Amino acid sequence: MSDFETDYRHAKPGQSGPGVTDYLDLDTKDETFLDATELVLNMGPQHPSTHGVLRVILKLDGEKVLGTECIIGYLHRGVEKIGEHRTYAMFNPYVDRMDYVASVSNGLGYCEAVEKLLSVEAPPRAQYLRVILTELCRISSHQVWLGTHALDIGALTPLFYCFRDREEILKIFEKYCGARLTTHAFRIGGCLYEAYDGFEQDCKKFCDAFLPKLDEYEELLTTNRIWVRRTKGVGILNPEDCIALGVTGPVLRASGVKWDLRKAQPYESYKDFDFEIPTGLNGDTYDRYLVRIEEMRQSVRIIRQAVDGLPTGPIIAKVPKVIKPPVGEVYHSIEAPKGELGYFIVSDGSTQPYRMRVRPPSFVNLQALDKMVRGLLVADVVAVIGTLDIVLGEVDR
Amino acid sequence: MPEETKGPSPASPQQGGEKPPAPTPPVPAETAAPQAVAAPQPETPAAAKPAEPAKPAEKPAVPATAAKPAPKPEGPKPEPWESDLAASLRSQYGTGIREACTYVGQKYLVVDKSILYEILLRMRDDEGFDYCVDITAVHYPKRDEQFDMVYVLYSFPKNERVRIKTQIKDGDTVRTASGIWETANWLEREVYDMFGISFDGHPDLKRILLPEGWKGYPLRKDYPILQQDQEWVQINLGIESGQ
Amino acid sequence: MTEITTMHYLIVAAALFMIGTIGVLARRNVIIILMSIELILNAVNLNLVAFSRLYGLHGQVFAIFVITDAAAEAAVGLGIIIAFFRNKETVNVDEIDLLKW
Amino acid sequence: MTPVATTFFFYFLAFMAIVSAIAVITRRNPVHAALSLIVTLLSLAGFYLMLYAPFVAAVQIVLYAGGIVVLFLFVIMLINLEQNIREYQFNKQWIVGTLAAMALGGLLLFVFRQGRDAFPPVFYQGFRTLEGYNTQQIGIALYGQYMFPFEIASLLLLVAIVGAVVMAKKRI
Amino acid sequence: MSLKPLLRKMFLVDLIKGLKVTFNYQAPSEAITEQYPLERPVIFERFRGQPRLSVNPDTGESLCIVCNLCALACPEQLIVVKGERNPVTRRKEPVAWTYDLSRCMFCGLCAEACSTDALELTQDYEMALYSREGMVLDQAALERGQEPTRYEK
């Protein structure tokens, strides 16, 4: 291995095109690589595997990645600015559109942050409903991840199986709150919608049907030698790097840090439920895969407990019709499927937030890409992008 | 906790139309009558408070409905944060620590800009706040020190969060935290992109979400959106953006 | 049209040989010079096979050996070119004048 | 195994071979030169088929066209030649070289003319019956009479592997 | 016991397991494709689709009382309502209602805000049109509901 690396030590630096060096000032002094074989490859924004409009500039030596640079913002819609010009209730639908595959979680985080600002708490029934929906949403988000991740690595079929099962979740969402993707499910202070007739049965039915399906996905992938080779040892992040990079969610847990906001700082009714935090050992792509698969199982466990223990009572706390939080600021975060999703809201006492800051997990996690892919091959870049489970709507906001 | 750090002058209180749930008795009809401009642009040049379309109309209606379920007219107040950490910091830095408070259970420190880096480093190394959750800023155009820099830190060992804030003037630079936490790299770039706050020693300070060549810093309160729209979107993309 | 005899093949081979020689002598690009050498080898092969038509299989066996040789020659020759190119950034034969680099 | 339209195929192939051979040495772009070389090689394979040497023809296609030229193309693609393409393509003594080659060609033709009595003008017809067993015959010759060169060939290949890898890798 | 993994690897057990899964799914009965125009998807009760302005079925009068709450609740501010007081009934009646569907994100806040159940989001989901102009619905269009656009060559 080292033979090839030390190969080109005496080479002259090659010329790269105009402007390229501006993008990449990585490693140009790294004498183990020859500039003459250096190739700058532009991946994205219009590329099949960048999950939207991510643009990654790869500096390659043959197939080997010497460095990357992410160029983001193609989907920037100024969500934070919009937030400053909408009332608290009006802004609620907008947060659905950040991480659009896990819109329920986004809504939950936002509602909780505002509730904290208002010092109200959702009634127990609402909290249980919220947990059920959020966990369903976590499963659906993980299914989208699994499908697309497998697709990136070349397995075409899991995508369809995942989407088939996700469809059941989306049906529950549609029945519950009238929309499948951008749900706008929760309101500040609780839930607007009461559980529809048969909600519990639907959830249970889904849980019962889903676990065998999950085994099926595993049969297709977990032991498959190609899958294992493609994922094991790829994109390793050790716990120290994870923490320094602020990486959260399954990526952090796969590195062996047993940290989950649902346990660490329980919000809603999570302290009522019995569930495990799966962790990995090596922090590679395979571990992240296993962690997410296990998380789906744990989510099923939570959903079952929550459905069984669904209390009765009101579903929305008393909140003023016009929400005018007192002057103050609050940071609140929840464990979204992709990591810590935080909202930092500054209120000036008016009906609109003075400052609405979203701490998106995908944005922060994406920063780890460069560290993860150095020294790997081009094919691993897509695997790593897939395993980071980013949603560009959230990265760019 | 002085008011001025929290918010700008409590400008004209403004109501957006809030949703009265369906079964509420009908709102007196005349309240809504003169509201002809039903599609005002919320992004209109909005330095302090944009023209509130709904304000005069809703005013009589709201107190009737909103007053009674709001038992706490003033809301929670920040309380001094009493802990070993706060005490030791206070004793070490004296007036450098301008505030150490908790608000709805969340702790925050307001420190002087000059000792910010030192504090951050100390928080990571000595106090175990090894995870930088978020870095952001808030713009208060009416204040002398226009910007609040906010660092949200989290400690895995202690399982607690703290916010560190500092106030800086427009044009001031802040020493980068990317040497302390790698994650600060992009977060500071975003602050730079959105607020125009420069960071000393940042490895790669350039716009992150907005394209190169964008003018202005959108999350400043005095950012003219319409002008930007004409200047950039129409010229570079050649489309009517419909703003 | 006359009957095609060995002579016809020999003339074609001679022509190829000549073209190859011109290529070797006149071109500056080392890779093209190597290709010209391949042309020369092919001309020889054509001769060998044409004569094997008259005197038995031996020419064909020889042709196979020549092709083997050509493969080895191309492999090593191109290896040298790559090694050279890596240092001098050129494949121009006029600049390959050092015994050592 | 009766020959069909030999004259037509001969002139057709000869035309292809020579024109593309000229293209090899005149093309500015080495990729084009290599592609022309393939046409030459395939034409020669056609000649071998005409000469009842199908095995050699197959070897020509598999090894030359499918192997060696691919190697050439790889090398051309791996090293950036855009600079070289723009330069002057012929070296200083190209006129001398051409003249020398012409003289050599003339010499060859002269020798052929002188020696044309040394070989029969018409092919040995009995050879044709062996065509169906060409590979088998070559097998016998190669592993019988030419056993020693055959083993040497393996050494040559070994040297080629070692040499090429050493050259390309530089630091072993 | 290291023999077993080796044998499993040699006989490609991991690959065959996967092949079995895909093989078993080949039965056409497993297909979940909906043949959309022929098969209609099930739309649930709370679905938020095409907006509609209800009229009193007996009198044909609009239920809208021009309270403007929907316009105020709408985050995109795409609703414009203008009304006049009917001198006869002393009731405010809408004279100009526009709903810009092209900007709507179907959050349902307007319907929630409506005090008379006049504005609601129906289960009609076929809103595609050939022109942008058609996306701005007026009162008549909102009341009768949009007609699905037929595909024309």
Next chain:
Amino acid sequence: MPQNYVPIFIFAFVAFLVAAGTLAIFYLIRPKNPFKTKLMPYECGITPFDSARGRYTIRFYIVAILFVVFDVETIFLFPWAVQFKLLGLFGLLEMMIFLGILIVGYIWIWKKGALEWV
């Protein structure tokens, strides 16, 4: 040209007609309105910033060399394979020596890491 090789040319010609002929015929029907952006090389939606004919890794070359060498070896196997009964033990031995020498080379390059991609 011996008769049973003539079909090669016919087939090649027919295949050429299939490909080139169809291309040529439908050239008359196809719409043609190229413009600059359409003719740009695919670079994921941005303007290309350097020539694609850059330099690629040398490992491809090593693969090609190994291919050529082993291809020669395979070619030498064929005449032996068709006659191996006749050549008998001696032929087998000969082939073993031949393969043995090459296997030495193969092991050498394996050990040298030329077969490793990275």
Next chain:
Amino acid sequence: MLDAITGYLNSGTTPGEYGSIFWATIYILVITIGISLAVIAMNWLERKILAHMQIRLGPMRVGPHGLLQPFADALKLLIKEDIIPEEADKLVFWSAPVVVTMTAFTTFLVVPFGRTHAVTDMNIGVLFMLGISSLGVLGIIMAGWSSNSHYPLMGSLRSSAQMVSYEIAMGLAIVSAVLMTSLQTGTGTLSMIGIVEAQNAQQTWFIFKFFPLGFIAFGVFAIAMVAETNRAPFDLPEAESELVAGFHTEYSGFRWSLFFLAEYAAMLAVSSIAVTLWLGGWMRPFPNFLSGPAWETAFSFIPALALFVLAGMCLLGTVRMPKIPQMRVQTVGLGIFGTLLGLVGLVLLVPAVRERVQDIFWFVTKVAFFMYLYIWYRGTFPRYRFDQLMKVGWKVLLPIGLAVLIATAMVGLYPELAAAVVGVVQ
């Protein structure tokens, strides 16, 4: 004229050997059309089977069950605008798909669909196929290089490196099959027809010869051929998620479809080699223990039977079509298609036809099995990474291929070897 026809038909040889250029041309045209149709059928089947594996329905609209979809696509591709990038090397860009198509098609020259059903029988048949398919690499390099764009160039480098790597393993596997041909008669052959004849003479398919050895050699070939045709799980050159579309990223319209055509033709070609070398070519199953004229007759009815089954399925599908006006045309179309299949089946019952066609039927069935495998792999497996692919080729398949070759030779020479060993020991 009649003599010309019957003369060939009674000659019992291939048209190439018979020396009739006319017949050879007829065969070539039939094969060309046949391949094109097979590619179209393959396209439809791949979409349908893959769709069903992925719990979808696949094409359903154009024609009954989307039967006409490939035709519609072909038509669309033919009249689609053809873009040549500005910076492309026009001539090379133009000729690359032509070269690829020519090589892919010409390979079929020696494929023996039956004892007399090959265009020509060359005594270097296998080598010829190997050589021509190795020329296909050139087309790919040309395509990638001429596009002057990063992705095609990387795709073509990968693609060609992959193809040449697996060609070695493939060649070694072929050599061990060729070794087996010389077991009975003492002289082996490289002729495709000769190889099947050798299997016929030895009354076994080579896959079962020397039991594990033939099977392992076949396995090596089966893996190498998937890699050689750039199909999943070795489809890295076209790895959509990495290289967008590999070497044909810049190609559009009919040029692109030529690559498509060539890819599928190459799949058919290598499958044909595999069938010829190991699965007994046109031989029917169980030639050794279900022999005798009664079995011959019984087996000769299977082609017609298979068509009847297909026709029955179509007609059943016709009956079960949803009874809605929009589907009426398609229902009728499916019925007609089923009837046509049935009619062809009836024709196959005629003894003269039956005799001539069953060879082709068995051959095609075996090739179709390989095609199904291709689709099945694609539906199931993730994709290898490039270094892993190279590792499989150079470090796994090559040694296995060599070992199998040597073992086969030793087992083949077992009597002499044993005698020699005994002699040495004594």
